[in-house]
Amino acid sequence: xxxxxxxxxxxxxxxxxxxxxxxxxxxxxxxxxxxxxxxxxxxxxxxxxxxxxxxxxxxxxxxxxxxxxxxxxxxxxxxxxxxxxxxxxxxxxxxxxxxxxxxxxxxxxxxxxxxxxxxxxxxxxxxxxxxxxxxxxxxxxxxxxxxxxxxxxxxxxxxxxxxxxxxxxxxxxxxxxxxxxxxxxxxxxxxxxxxxxxxxxxxxxxxxxxxxxxxxxxxxxxxxxxxxxxxxxxxxxxxxxxxxxxxxxxxxxxxxxxxxxxxxxxxxxxxxxxxxxxxxxxxxxxxxxxxxxxxxxxxxxxxxxxxxxxxxxxxxxxxxxxxxxxxxxxxxxxxxxxxxxxxxxxxxxxxxxxxxxxxxxxxxxxxxxxxxxxxxxxxxxxxxxxxxxxxxxxxxxxxxxxxxxxxxxxxxxxxxxxxxxxxxxxxx
Numbered sequence: 001x002x003x004x005x006x007x008x009x010x011x012x013x014x015x016x017x018x019x020x021x022x023x024x025x026x027x028x029x030x031x032x033x034x035x036x037x038x039x040x041x042x043x044x045x046x047x048x049x050x051x052x053x054x055x056x057x058x059x060x061x062x063x064x065x066x067x068x069x070x071x072x073x074x075x076x077x078x079x080x081x082x083x084x085x086x087x088x089x090x091x092x093x094x095x096x097x098x099x100x101x102x103x104x105x106x107x108x109x110x111x112x113x114x115x116x117x118x119x120x121x122x123x124x125x126x127x128x129x130x131x132x133x134x135x136x137x138x139x140x141x142x143x144x145x146x147x148x149x150x151x152x153x154x155x156x157x158x159x160x161x162x163x164x165x166x167x168x169x170x171x172x173x174x175x176x177x178x179x180x181x182x183x184x185x186x187x188x189x190x191x192x193x194x195x196x197x198x199x200x201x202x203x204x205x206x207x208x209x210x211x212x213x214x215x216x217x218x219x220x221x222x223x224x225x226x227x228x229x230x231x232x233x234x235x236x237x238x239x240x241x242x243x244x245x246x247x248x249x250x251x252x253x254x255x256x257x258x259x260x261x262x263x264x265x266x267x268x269x270x271x272x273x274x275x276x277x278x279x280x281x282x283x284x285x286x287x288x289x290x291x292x293x294x295x296x297x298x299x300x301x302x303x304x305x306x307x308x309x310x311x312x313x314x315x316x317x318x319x320x321x322x323x324x325x326x327x328x329x330x331x332x333x334x335x336x337x338x339x340x341x342x343x344x345x346x347x348x349x350x351x352x353x354x355x356x357x358x359x360x361x362x363x364x365x366x367x368x369x370x371x372x373x374x375x376x377x378x379x380x381x382x383x384x385x386x387x388x389x390x391x392x393x394x395x396x397x398x399x400x401x402x403x404x405x406x407x408x409x410x411x412x413x414x415x416x417x418x419x420x421x422x423x424x425x426x427x428x
Contacts, residue, residue, distance in 0.1 A: 002026040003026070021283050064127060066148060066220065067091075068109075077102075092104070105119040112146045117156055120184075144218065149186070150190075152185055152250065153250045167331065179234050187220050188218060188220070189254050207362070214226070221266055292322045299328070302343065304327050304346070305343035309351045313350065322423070325421060326339065338368055344375045344408075355427055360423075371415075373409050
């Protein structure tokens with residue numbers, strides 16, 4: 001079971017149903033399961049999600065996996081390709097055991113470090129001198145932006161400062177990744193440039209609203225349509241240039257030569273739609289009418305939580321509303337928490353008897369060791385008994401200790417999957 005504290009939370013039928021729906025979503029995006037289901041080796045061909053890639057004339061196959069799914073994906077891909085893999089690197093936020101050919105490396109997240117630079121340089125050295133008859137299989141997932149830190153000038157500490165300021169200012173993921181693409185020689189198409197003239201297949205696990213290839217892990221194998229000027233405008237918008245110690249915060253231009261991208265096949269391999277469909281199927285089996293409201297949830301987390309609570313309050317009995325996407329938190333306090341817990345806390349003031357909202361990160365890490373939180377009448381009653389005032393905790397962006405005290409948090413640990421955040425709203 002993915003949800004480790006399932007029994008502790010399942011104190012009512014509605015809660016139990018919500019957790020079953022969440023469990024179905026997490027099971028559907030299990031990285032190893034998806035690799036096994038979608039990738040097959042057939043004689044001289046590699047079949048990926050019903051697309052066939054000929055292996056005739058391919059001398060060596062290399063694997064480069066980056067992001068929060070890297071380790072799990074590499075373990076599964078080794079089972080499919082076995083000794084056909086010449087070499088590879090899996091750069092994840094944690095080390096994995098059990099790999100035989102692909103090397104496991106671990107970097108820091110959500111903020112970059114020198115460790116990330118050292119690991120990224122190993123990836124660059126692996127692929128930069130390959131030949132036309134070589135094939136690279138890239139496995140790219142969320143978290144890769146932080147991991148692929150290779151500044152041309154300045155250091156990862158400089159980028160850390162920029163990232164922290166952007167996060168605190170409530171910058172969108174697209175804005176953050178526009179800037180990030182121009183801070184590293186491993187993002188924004190740079191890996192495609194190093195891989196050329198070898199052929200590349202990039203299997204992309206989307207954690208970005210709208211599945212825009214350019215912004216998933218800052219698009220390391222995708223031609224970048226943004227420019228240094230775009231990145232500068234974002235830095236100026238949030239008054240960040242003034243905190244940089246180097247000119248233009250170390251921004252560099254991304255590769256624009258079409259030649260580097262002719263031999264790359266970029267494929268969306270899995271997205272939050274996979275989770276949402278599985279969750280909808282389970283909710284229907286449990287007897288609910290279901291609506292997938294959006295796979296592109298955006299906006300300020302607390303405000304979206306309040307809106308979702310209002311929507312489920314107005315819904316007919318036996319209704320489930322599902323949402324996927326990524327909200328933002330405009331940090332004004334000095335508390336601890338993530339988007340999902342802040343969304344749940346924002347929903348709490350609006351939630352009525354018979355309604356429930358559960359919000360969680362598909363990677364299991366909502367800027368804390370917790371995945372997210374659940375809110376309903378029971379949460380309200382606990383808060384009142386403990387004399388916790390949600391508005392005070394929201395003012396300090398302090399959702400983590402709030403839900404630790406009520407016990408209404410979701411615990412999964414790092415799932416090895418990552419398709420953005422998921423929200424379940426239920427009306428009894």
